[in-house]
Amino acid sequence: MTPAHAVLVAAAAAGVAVAQSLPVGATRWSPLGYVEYIVGNAPIVVSAGHGGELSPASIPDRTYGTFVQDLRTLELAREFGEQLGARFRLRPHVILFHLERYKVDVNRDIVEGAQGHPLGVAAYLDFHQAVADARAAALAQWGYGFYFDLHGHGHPENWIELGYSLTSSQLALSDGTLSQSTYINQSTLRSAGSLGVTTFPVLLRGANSLGNWLQTGGYDSVPSPVNASPGSGNYFSGGFNVDTYGSSNGTPVDGVQIESPITVRSTVTVRRPFLDRVGGWLETFFQAYRGGNPALGGRVTIAAADRVASETGGQAEFVVSRTGDLVAPRLVPLQWRGTATAGADYPTPPQFASFGSGQAETRIQLRPHDDLAAEGDETVECWLAVGNDLGVPNVAGIVIHDDDLAVPLRIQHLFETVQAGSVIDSSGNARNATLLPSVGGPALVPGRIGSALHCDGVDDRARIADFAWAAGGEFSLAFWFRTSDTAGTGTRYLVSHGAVAANNRLGIYFDQATGRLRTALIYANDLTDIDVLDVTRDLRDGQWHHYALVATDSELVRVYIDGQSETAAQFLGDVVNPIGDFVLGARSDVAAGTFANVTLDEFQLWPRPLSLVEVALLQQSLGAEAMVYPGAGADVRLATGVAGASTEGPRHDVKRALAGATVTALFRSPGGSLDGGLGLLGGEVFVTGAPFSNPWLPWLHMGAPIVVSGPVVLAPSGGFWSITIPPGLSGASLMLQPAAIHPTLPNGGFALGDGHEIRF
Numbered sequence: 001m002t003p004a005h006a007v008l009v010a011a012a013a014a015g016v017a018v019a020q021s022l023p024v025g026a027t028r029w030s031p032l033g034y035v036e037y038i039v040g041n042a043p044i045v046v047s048a049g050h051g052g053e054l055s056p057a058s059i060p061d062r063t064y065g066t067f068v069q070d071l072r073t074l075e076l077a078r079e080f081g082e083q084l085g086a087r088f089r090l091r092p093h094v095i096l097f098h099l100e101r102y103k104v105d106v107n108r109d110i111v112e113g114a115q116g117h118p119l120g121v122a123a124y125l126d127f128h129q130a131v132a133d134a135r136a137a138a139l140a141q142w143g144y145g146f147y148f149d150l151h152g153h154g155h156p157e158n159w160i161e162l163g164y165s166l167t168s169s170q171l172a173l174s175d176g177t178l179s180q181s182t183y184i185n186q187s188t189l190r191s192a193g194s195l196g197v198t199t200f201p202v203l204l205r206g207a208n209s210l211g212n213w214l215q216t217g218g219y220d221s222v223p224s225p226v227n228a229s230p231g232s233g234n235y236f237s238g239g240f241n242v243d244t245y246g247s248s249n250g251t252p253v254d255g256v257q258i259e260s261p262i263t264v265r266s267t268v269t270v271r272r273p274f275l276d277r278v279g280g281w282l283e284t285f286f287q288a289y290r291g292g293n294p295a296l297g298g299r300v301t302i303a304a305a306d307r308v309a310s311e312t313g314g315q316a317e318f319v320v321s322r323t324g325d326l327v328a329p330r331l332v333p334l335q336w337r338g339t340a341t342a343g344a345d346y347p348t349p350p351q352f353a354s355f356g357s358g359q360a361e362t363r364i365q366l367r368p369h370d371d372l373a374a375e376g377d378e379t380v381e382c383w384l385a386v387g388n389d390l391g392v393p394n395v396a397g398i399v400i401h402d403d404d405l406a407v408p409l410r411i412q413h414l415f416e417t418v419q420a421g422s423v424i425d426s427s428g429n430a431r432n433a434t435l436l437p438s439v440g441g442p443a444l445v446p447g448r449i450g451s452a453l454h455c456d457g458v459d460d461r462a463r464i465a466d467f468a469w470a471a472g473g474e475f476s477l478a479f480w481f482r483t484s485d486t487a488g489t490g491t492r493y494l495v496s497h498g499a500v501a502a503n504n505r506l507g508i509y510f511d512q513a514t515g516r517l518r519t520a521l522i523y524a525n526d527l528t529d530i531d532v533l534d535v536t537r538d539l540r541d542g543q544w545h546h547y548a549l550v551a552t553d554s555e556l557v558r559v560y561i562d563g564q565s566e567t568a569a570q571f572l573g574d575v576v577n578p579i580g581d582f583v584l585g586a587r588s589d590v591a592a593g594t595f596a597n598v599t600l601d602e603f604q605l606w607p608r609p610l611s612l613v614e615v616a617l618l619q620q621s622l623g624a625e626a627m628v629y630p631g632a633g634a635d636v637r638l639a640t641g642v643a644g645a646s647t648e649g650p651r652h653d654v655k656r657a658l659a660g661a662t663v664t665a666l667f668r669s670p671g672g673s674l675d676g677g678l679g680l681l682g683g684e685v686f687v688t689g690a691p692f693s694n695p696w697l698p699w700l701h702m703g704a705p706i707v708v709s710g711p712v713v714l715a716p717s718g719g720f721w722s723i724t725i726p727p728g729l730s731g732a733s734l735m736l737q738p739a740a741i742h743p744t745l746p747n748g749g750f751a752l753g754d755g756h757e758i759r760f
Contacts, residue, residue, distance in 0.1 A: 023383035030126035037130040040093035043142035047095040048077035049106040067102040070152035072265040088295040089391045093134030098570035107239040147255035149241045155234035160221040163238030163257035171229035175201035188246025188255040192289040213281035267536030298324015299391030315367040316398035320353040330355040333385040340378035379611040397613035411605040415453040433462035447601035448480040455585035457597025464582040470607035480601040484542035490593030498578025523573020532569035563619040629701040629755030635671040636740040636753040659727040667738035668718025677742030680710030688733040701755040729760040
C-alpha cells in the first residue's frame, strides 16, 4: 500500500459517525460544494469522479495528466444508486464529484490529481473522505461491501472494461497461474477470491463473473468467458480509487472499476438495462460470497397516508410499516426535517415510531397549528434515521397549507379563460400572457386539467413582459405539456426567458433532431454547459407529461418528469435573473425554427424550491390531495361530483368547476349507524384562498353556513342536492359540509362530516 493510499484508508476510521450524522438517503455536501454524498445503508458504494461539469476560476487548470471528461457518468452513478435502491430495498452510498477533470482528477494520487493548489487539494480530499466514510459505514453495518467506481472510455472496441487491478498481460495468463495468491492478493476481488467458494478465475471471468452476466445480457465485456483478456485491445485495468477502496488492501470490500462506452451511458434509455444487468449480478455475488442476499429479509419503511394538512383543520398522517419478524417490540428512531418548525407550526412530534409485539404498522398524525403568521405553504419530512433494515422509502413528506397567505407564486397560468387577448395571471402578480399573433394565435383546447393553451408551431406564442426573478438562485418551475411533433429540425421552445448563448438565461426546448428535451439554465455568474440537464428519452409521444425544474440553495438543480427525478446537475451560479420577454411556445427572440407545436397547461413559477412531495402533488388533478376539511369522524359522509363520477372522503375534498358544470352532492350514513336520524347539508360561498372566520362549532369549516338541503330522514339512499354553476364566479369557492342528528351520537345528538370545497 502506498503512503497516499494509507492516508485515505486511515481516514475511514472515523467515517461511520460522520456518515450517520445524517439520516439514510440524505445528502451531505462538502464544504466547497463540489462533492455530493448520498448517505446509504446498503453494503454498496458507488462513485463517479470524472463526469463533473463545474469549472470555477478559483481553481487553476491542471498542467499535466489526463483531462477528458467521462460524459454522462454522473447520471450513470445517480441512476445506478436509484436502481440498486429499488432492487435491494436498501439505499447504496453514492458519491458524485462535480468538478471538471481538468481542475481535479480524483482517480489519481493527490500530487497528480490536485497539483498543489489549496482549493484543488481540499476538493480532492473531500471526495476521498466521502468514499472512505461510505466504505467505513458499510463495513460497520454489514461487515462487508462492494465498491463500484464508474468511468467512461472512447476505445474503438466499444466493450465494457472491468478493472480489477490486474493488467492486460496478467489477464492473458492461464487460469492455473491466475489462481496463485500473488494475483488474488493484487486484485480488488481479493476478499471474495480468498474465500474458496469457487476458483479465482471463475469469479474473475468465469460463469459467476460480472463479465459473464454482462456478456450474456448482450454487453461485450472483458474479462469474461468470451474475452478472457483484452489481448492487444485497449483496456483500463483499474485506477487509484478501486486500488484504494477495493479489497486488495485486505478489507472485505471488493470492488471494480467499470469503464463503459458512450453507447451504454448516453441516455436514460440505454443506461437502465445496462445497470439492471450489473445489479442482477451483484445479488448473486452477495448470495454466493457473503452468505445471503441483502435484498431479502424484513424492512422498515414509511409513507404518507395523507400528504396534505391545513391550518383550517386538516391533518396529515404518516404510516410506518415493518415486515419480517414481528415478535419483538421495537422503537425506530425518527428525524424530523422540512421548512415547518416543530413546536411552532405543528406539535412537537415523537422521536420514535413504536411497535408492539406482533404489530406491523404504526401511524403518526400531524395536525398543524392555526397561527396568524403569513408564512406560505411549508413542508414536514419524517425520516427513519438509521438501521440495516431501513427500506425504501425511508422518508415521507407532507405539506402544510397556510390559511393566512396564498402560495407565493411569481406566475400562475391555468389557461382556463382568455380576456382581451391575454391569459390572466392567477398568481395575482398581473403577469398576464399576451397571445400572439393577435389574430389566429394560440387557442384554448381541452387540457390536462380543464383547458390548456395550444401553440401551432408556426408563429403562436404567449408573451409575458420581463420581470425580476427571486433575489438568489432558488426557484421552481412546473407545467404540463403534450406534443407529437417529431418533424423538421431546429429547437422547439416550450419556455424561454433571456438572450440566447448568454448568461442569465432559461430555455426549455426539444432538439428536433434527437428528441431530447433540453433545459438550458445559465446563471448570471456561470456558463455551465447547456446539456447537463438533458432529458434523454423522447417525450414527443402525444401523451401528457409533467415537467418540473427545481433549483435549491445547495446549487443542485433537478429536472422531474411525471413526478420522478430524471436528471440533476450542480451549478456554480447563485443568481439568475434573465432579461427580456418571458415566452411560452417559442424562443425569446422569436427566431424561425423555434416555435413549438405543443399544448401547455398549469404553468407555474415559484421563488423557492419545491419539496419532493410538492412536486409529486403537482401530478394530481385538483382534489386528489389538496386542502383537507375533516369532520368529527362520525358515520356521516359527503360525496361530491363535478360533471361526472363523485368521490368522498378527506383526501378528495377539493374540486374545480367551470361555469355551466353541474355539481352534485350526496350526504348519507355509509355504515347505516345514523339511518333514521336527520341529515342536512350546509353551504357557504367565500373567496378562494381567503382565511376562514372562526367557526361556531368544532369541525365546522364555515363561519356562517346556510342549509342548502334538508333536513331529511337519513336512509341508505341519503340526501341528494345539485347546482349548475352560473357564470361570473371565477375566484370564488363553495364549501359544503354534511351534518347528522341522531340520539346515539356521543355529544348529545349532533355530528359533522368531512367538508368539500368546490373552486370556481
